[in-house]
Amino acid sequence: MTHDPNGAPPGGVLERLTAALGAEGSRRGPPPVERWNPDYCGEIPMRIAADGTWHYNGSPITRPALVRLFSTILRRDPDGRTVLVTPVERVGIEVEDAAFLAVEMAVEGEGDARAVAFRTNLDDVVPLDDAHPLRFERDPEGGFKPYIAVRHGLWARVTRALTYDLVDLCEEREDEGESWFGLAAGGRFHRIARVAELS
Structure with a gap:
């Protein structure tokens, strides 16, 4: 995987994350993100604003179902970084106040x-x-x-x-x-x- 100079993965990251969850989406209960430890792939331009809205590339994510999906694969790593994690990818996002x-x-x-x-x-x-x-x-x-x-x-x-x-x-x-x-x-x-x- 290639990265831009700012450390963001190439385009389609939302699609990749969603696709990686496809098989997990049929499971009952929340994804076991505490057991997933893929390599860190850099930051993506995603931000959770202080008012709770999620943004990608500077624009609000307007699909509540997509936000809920991503929230299920969110965790805070021991180094303090907030990440979205799937079995194959771990990317950092910005959180202004709380998730x-x-x-x-x-x-x-x-x-x-x-x-x-x-x-x-x-x-x-x-x-x-x-x-x-x-x-x-x-x-x-x-x-x-x-x-x-x-x-x-x-x-x-x-x-x-x-x-x-x-x-x-x-x-x-x-x-x-x-x-x-x-x-x-x-x-x-x-x-x-x-x-x-x-x-």
């Missing part, structure tokens, strides 16, 4: 026994638990942006509207001798910030 957006939240119960689950913009359903923890990052305005782990090292940023709903569930709690603001769910307390940092 997914958490756009819907369901809540049942109270306290540590509370069950919380999120639906992403690509219809992954993710429970808040030890395998899918929350993390929080400071935004430029000094607030917090929550993310939930989805799969294969990829995260979903919780939308601003859902963040307000999430904060409504939070409480202050003493944890290991410090006062924390956080969320009780999935059998444990998820720390967001020290209370002293919020005052």
Whole structure:
């Protein structure tokens, strides 16, 4: 395979990736991308924007089914690179913020026994638990942006509207001798910030 000077594979990469998934598409369940380790073939001009839209060669990908297909072969490699991977090809793409957006939240119960689950913009359903923890990052305005782990090292940023709903569930709690603001769910307390940092 030849590459251009920018490291992108030649034309037809979307078709190649889709074709490589043809046989896998008949399988039940998600593709086993964690077991696929083909050679790295360079970057392609694909980008997941901060608003969750996928772009190829500077233009939005307008076919939702194609975006969902590609999302099933997405993973984050140990070196921090986000890649699309098939049994025969592994290519890097750009992710501006997170690979997914958490756009819907369901809540049942109270306290540590509370069950919380999120639906992403690509219809992954993710429970808040030890395998899918929350993390929080400071935004430029000094607030917090929550993310939930989805799969294969990829995260979903919780939308601003859902963040307000999430904060409504939070409480202050003493944890290991410090006062924390956080969320009780999935059998444990998820720390967001020290209370002293919020005052």
